[in-house]
Amino acid sequence: MTTEARDAYRQQFGGATTEGAEWLRALRTGAMTAFDTHGFPTTRNEDWHFTSPAPIIEAAFAPMMPALGTLTAADVEPFLVPGTEWATLVFVNGRYAPQLSRVEHLPDGVRVMNLASALLEEPTLVGAHLGSLARYDQQAFAFTALNTALLRDGAFLHVRQDTVVETPIHLVYLSDAGAEGGVSYPRNLIVVDRHAKATIIEQYGATGDARYFTNAVTEAVIADGATLTHYKVQREGRKAFHVGHIEATQGRDSHFISFSFATGAALSRNNIYTRLAGAGCGATLNGLYMLDGEQICDHQTSIEHAEPNCYSRELYKGVLDDSSHGVFNGKVYVHPVAQKTDGKQTNNTLLLSPRARIDTKPQLEIFADDVKCTHGATIGQLDDRMAFYLKSRGVGAESARQLLTYAFAADVLETIELEPLKGELEKSALERFVSK
């Protein structure tokens, strides 16, 4: 199985080697070599123990065809947040769609463009960071290796020192009917300079019902005193596969706030990694996944405390219906020097069906002695007493179930500071269980 798939990817690589600057060709070749050396992981790989990537590998996705070119603003509309005029980059089938994008009203000191343009316009900055954060030289990161070897486009954001971008920048990755059988490799690079501040929404969705694969990688450099808020909204098509890897590095006194909202795809794997590489910085990683049918959704977070006096906060919640399968693996690594680390991790699951399943695995490795690190996980069903209370007030069984499901998710949604997006995701969460 894997040899065939590996050959197919090697073939995809054939054409890519000749593209771009020399440093980029070297990066691609290195990544391809890493992939060749390690191959794809199986469930024997500890990092893929609960989720088998075999369905993605066996499907042997071909490079995605360019969009049919028929998507209009009306097709993109459902993926935008009503009442907002945020800068938006739209990508269709992995390619930038300038006619569907709008980049305006941004302060001086902010550069937003597609990565293919940035490779030409900002070669030094891109060259300095691209591929430097997202690790790929291990079997567990085979998909990152492939993305690095085969990357074509994505988003580039650079926020200069002391610049505060008040409104978010929205990246919308859509796959249309032409995506059938194809794979795209969105690749994003975010550089937030000292004391600058920015918010990014990275959204994935489909306009059709195609079976495709999104293999995305985002790298974020968060300099001293800077703040990056990153929202990932994964609403891929129901037949789609999604593997996304986000990797950040944080300077002194910086903040990384990440929220991962996942309701889409047949199978998705979402890595969110950050390295607290400066004293006094902090990371907040929250997430909500709501699954039904046969969906599989796997989150792996990694927080590396490499310096003293840093904090990390994690709250992940899952609502699992039918035969769906959720996975949460929260890694926290505290280096010997990282004294006074303050870490807290929580994973709560609501099982709406006896067939639904959650695998939750906290993974704390602590090598400093003066630290406070806690973790906790709960798995529960809807509370019968609450349901009866609602029914006794005239609320029907279905509405009661919907309301209580929403209530379970409410506190983690409440952490979203971007009000219009919060409203949109709350609506999405409420609607999720209406038709049951």
Place this chain on the structure above:
Amino acid sequence: MLTITNLSASVGDKQILRGINLTVNAGEVHAIMGPNGSGKSTLAQVIAGHPGYEVTGGSIEYEGKDLLELEPEERAHAGVFLAFQYPIEIPGVTNAYFLRTAYNEVRKARGEGEVDPMDFLDVMAEKLKLVEMDESMLHRSVNQGFSGGEKKRNEILQMAVLEPKLAVLDETDSGLDIDALRIVADGVNKLRRPGNATIVVTHYQRLLNHIVPDFVHVLAGGRIIKSGGKELALELEARGYDWLLEHETTAGAAR
């Protein structure tokens, strides 16, 4: 309005109610008193349709319908309301959303139109006044972090919103100070209509000074062992329950 005939109910294999008979007509107030653990809350919960209690015998007729055939929400739509002895906390659902959802569900069931959030706030303004509650209570999660007294007031607020025909108040007075007791009792009295009925479950006579009952029943060991007028409550206050229980035992032995 309500006719309970020979009602028995159990939890698991524990028999709690052992043949309750009670008739409540429109316009009446009935008080149910009795020692702790005698089955008062069980009776209230069975009327509301709690699935944890199994009715093992007897019947409840409400407005000509077999009440036991109805789902809890259908009972609410038909005008049955229970103020819980221990109101449930629902983190993550605001009181406003909860009340509006309940209000609209009951309206829908009665063939009336739903009201939107803005109009509902107008409806609420008047109801809040009834129980002297601040509007800020609407924006907190249902009962979460409420004091004992606030929870009880919130129950009466829900009653005011749903305007039931038959209200069962389960120890709504317990844990209330004198002022809160007066507010709650005044609220209940203002909600009384000639076509409605109220069953007040209480431990203490003091609530009955405010909500004056037409009948007082003593529930002990899962049975109503004595019924009388409002003076029975005063007698119970003075003498406790023991004289009745002894009487019941001798009567039982004689049979």
